[in-house]
Each structure stands twice: as structure tokens, then as C-alpha cells.
Amino acid sequence: MTIRVGLERxxxxxxxxxxxxxxxxxxxxxxxxxxxxxxxKVGNELSNTLNYADxxxxxxxxxxxxxxxxxxxxxxxxxxxEQIAAFQTVAALHVRVEKPNAPLPHPGGxxxxxxxxxRN
Numbered sequence: 224m225t226i227r228v229g230l231e232r233x234x235x236x237x238x239x240x241x242x243x244x245x246x247x248x249x250x251x252x253x254x255x256x257x258x259x260x261x262x263x264k265v266g267n268e269l270s271n272t273l274n275y276a277d278x279x280x281x282x283x284x285x286x287x288x289x290x291x292x293x294x295x296x297x298x299x300x301x302x303x304x305e306q307i308a309a310f311q312t313v314a315a316l317h318v319r320v321e322k323p324n325a326p327l328p329h330p331g332g333x334x335x336x337x338x339x340x341x342r343n
Contacts, residue, residue: 253321281306
């Protein structure tokens with residue numbers, strides 16, 4: 224049995240992006256995070272799982288408490304992974320970041336990155 228814990232479509236308004244003008248006004252970043260647990264049985268103990276509130280806190284730390292703007296969504300995902308990987312109950316992570324208002328040359332499309340991480 225595999226147990227996964229997730230937080231889907233969590234939107235954070237923040238001033239990040241590759242271009243300097245993106246650092247002046249907040250824009251939405253939408254996170255979906257799935258954690259695969261290291262134990263196949265959790266029982267009824269929160270200490271055996273990952274609290275989805277901890278996923279939200281990790282995203283907030285990265286997006287709202289960074290000292291400087293983060294240029295790339297890949298780096299955002301990697302920093303979120305670093306935060307959540309500290310929980311020993313987590314065996315693997317899948318992080319998706321969407322940037323609905325990204326500057327694109329033409330209308331349409333949704334810029335997205337996804338990063339997979341596995342504990343060695």
C-alpha cells in the first residue's frame with residue numbers, strides 16, 4: 224500500500240519572476256504538492272504522516288519570506304522540497320507550480336513546472 228498526502232491548487236500572491244518588473248507587483252503562483260509517505264501504514268497518528276498544513280507552511284516560507292525575488296519556478300519548487308524533505312515520514316515529493324499571469328508573447332497557455340524528488 225502507498226499513502227500519499229497532498230495540497231492542491233494553493234495560490235500564493237508574491238513578487239517573484241525572472242524579469243525586474245515582476246518584482247514590483249504581486250502575481251499568483253499556484254502550487255500542488257503530493258508527498259508519498261515512507262510508511263505503508265499510518266494508523267491514527269499524525270506523527271506517522273505529513274500534516275497538509277505543513278505543506279502550506281513550507282510554501283509560505285519560500286514564497287513570502289524569501290530575502291530576494293526567486294527568478295525561476297524550478298527554484299521555488301526545489302526550495303519547497305527542501306522544507307518538506309526535512310520530515311522523515313516523507314519518501315518522495317511531487318511539486319507543481321503554475322504561473323497563470325506569466326509574461327508570454329501571445330495570449331493563451333499556462334506556464335507550469337513539475338519537480339519530482341525521492342529520498343535516497
